[in-house]
Amino acid sequence: MIHIGTSGYSYTYWKNRFYPEKLPASKWLSYYATRFSTLELNNSFYRFPAVAPLKRSASLTPRDFAFSVKAHKIITHTKRLVDVKDKIQEFMDIVQEGLDNKLACVLYQMPPSYTFSEERLINVVEQLSFDKRNVIEFRHVSWWKQEVYNLLKRYNINFCSVSYPGLPADYIITGNFLYRRMHGVPELFKSSYSDKELADLHHELPAEKNAFIYFNNTMFESGYNNAHSLQQLVETS
Numbered sequence: 001m002i003h004i005g006t007s008g009y010s011y012t013y014w015k016n017r018f019y020p021e022k023l024p025a026s027k028w029l030s031y032y033a034t035r036f037s038t039l040e041l042n043n044s045f046y047r048f049p050a051v052a053p054l055k056r057s058a059s060l061t062p063r064d065f066a067f068s069v070k071a072h073k074i075i076t077h078t079k080r081l082v083d084v085k086d087k088i089q090e091f092m093d094i095v096q097e098g099l100d101n102k103l104a105c106v107l108y109q110m111p112p113s114y115t116f117s118e119e120r121l122i123n124v125v126e127q128l129s130f131d132k133r134n135v136i137e138f139r140h141v142s143w144w145k146q147e148v149y150n151l152l153k154r155y156n157i158n159f160c161s162v163s164y165p166g167l168p169a170d171y172i173i174t175g176n177f178l179y180r181r182m183h184g185v186p187e188l189f190k191s192s193y194s195d196k197e198l199a200d201l202h203h204e205l206p207a208e209k210n211a212f213i214y215f216n217n218t219m220f221e222s223g224y225n226n227a228h229s230l231q232q233l234v235e236t237s
Contacts, residue, residue, distance in 0.1 A: 001210050001211075002205055002210075002211045002213070002234050003037050003038040003066050003104070003210070003211065003212045003213065004036060004037065004038065004213045004214075004227050004230050004231045004234065005036040005037065005038040005039045005040060005213075005214055005215075005227060006036070006039070006040070006214060006215050006216070006218055006223045006224055006227050007040040007042055007181065007214045007215065007216035007218060007223070008039075008040065008041070008042045008043070008216075008218055009028060009029060009032045009039055010025065010028060010029075011218055011219075013219070013220055013221075014028075014221075014224065017221055018221070018224045019031060029057060029060045029061065030060045030061070033060065033061040033062055033065055035224075035228065036227060036231070037064070037065060037066060038065065038066040038067070038068065038104065038212060038214075039061075039065075039066075039067055039068070040067075040068045040069075040070065040107070040181075040214040040216075041057075041067055041068065041069045041070065042070050044069050044070055044071070044072060044091075044095070045070040045071070045072060045073050045109070046072075046073065047072075048072050048074075048091070048094075049069070049072075049091070049094050049095055049098065050094065050098075051094055051097050051098045052098075053098070054094070054095060054097075054098025054099050055097075055098050055099075057098075057099070058098065058099050058100060058102050061102065065102055066102060066104035066105075066212070067099050067102050067103055067104060068104055068105040068106070068107055068135075068179075068212060068214070069095045069099070069103065069105070069106055069107065070106075070107045070108075070109060071088070071091060071106060071107065071108045071109070072087075072091060074087060075087055075088060075091065075108065076108050076109055076110055076111070077110075077111050080110070080111075080114060081108070081110075081120075081123055081124060081127045081128075082123065084127060085127060088127065088128075091106075092106065092131070103133070104133065104212065105133050105134075105135050105158070105177075105179060105212060106131065106133055106134050106135065107135045107137060107160065107179075108128065108134065108135065108136050108137065109137040109139070109160075110136070110137060110138050110139060110140075111139060112139040112140055113140070114138065114139070114140060115140045115142045115143075116138075116140065116142035116143050116145070116148070121147070121148060121151060124136055124152075124157070125151055125152070125155050125157065128155075128157050129155040129156070129157055132156050132158075132175060132176055133158075134157055134158065134175075135157075135158040135159075135160050135175075135179045136152070136157060136158070136159060136160060137160035137162065137181065138160070139164070139167070141166070141167055141168065144167070144168045144170065149172060149174050152174035152175070153174040153175070156174075156175050156176065157174060157175055158173075158174060158175035158176070158177060158179050159172045159173070159174040159175070159179075160179050160180070160181060161173075161178065161179065161180040161181075162180070162181050162182075162183060163180070163181070163182045163183055163184075163185055163193075164181075164183045164185065164188070165183075165185050165186055165187075165188055171204045173206065173209060176209065176210065177209050177210040177211060177212060178205070178206050178209060178210070178211040178212070178213075179211075179212045180201075180211070180212070180213050180214070181214050181216050182201075182213065182214065182215045182216060182217060182226065183216045183217060184216065184217030184219075184222065189216060189217055189218065189219045190217060190219045190220065190222065191217055191222065192217065192222035192225065192226060193215075193217075193222070193226050195229070198226060198229050198230050198233060199233065201213070201230060202230060202233040202234060202237065205234070213227075213230065215227045215230075
């Protein structure tokens with residue numbers, strides 16, 4: 001199954017553009033869920049999540065709606081995946097209780113300064129191999145190597161494929177599904193993808209595995225427009 005959505009949904013610019021005029025912000029998520037089948041929650045990166053708000057978000061979406069949640073920055077940027085099993089467990093307990101069976105993936109986005117080393121690769125595996133829904137996103141080109149793919153595949157950890165300025169655009173699957181983030185190229189968070197680029201993306205989607213595609217070029221209208229266009233390609237194929 002192909003799941004298509006955006007990274008976040010609560011953007012002021014989207015008011016009266018993506019969201020209908022006079023629709024209150026309290027109903028934005030419900031409206032979003034009529035247009036897309038999945039959402040990547042990013043606010044959990046900046047503020048440690050709580051059960052009650054997550055339960056409310058889950059209640060505002062259809063039964064088959066899927067959430068991906070970005071791990072808090074204390075795990076990925078402060079501690080950089082070193083001795084964080086207790087903090088990860090705390091985070092997972094909250095998002096699992098809050099979203100229940102609507103929790104599809106957990107994204108661990110590493111900082112650009114997190115360069116490849118054998119020690120770090122082993123650490124990634126030790127910290128994240130406990131759950132097949134875990135996704136690791138690297139922001140340094142040194143991680144795009146077969147050694148990394150092989151070990152992640154061995155432990156069923158999902159490598160996050162990206163469209164990101166200066167990083168390889170390869171479609172890489174090391175776990176149970178493809179997870180791809182479309183960040184905007186050449187202008188990060190801004191650039192729109194052309195019809196040809198979206199058609200090429202559609203062509204690369206795996207037939208035999210699930211895929212989660214999130215557009216993070218959400219500063220203006222590109223994110224929701226691109227997500228809608230890709231969704232139409234999938235539905236008509």
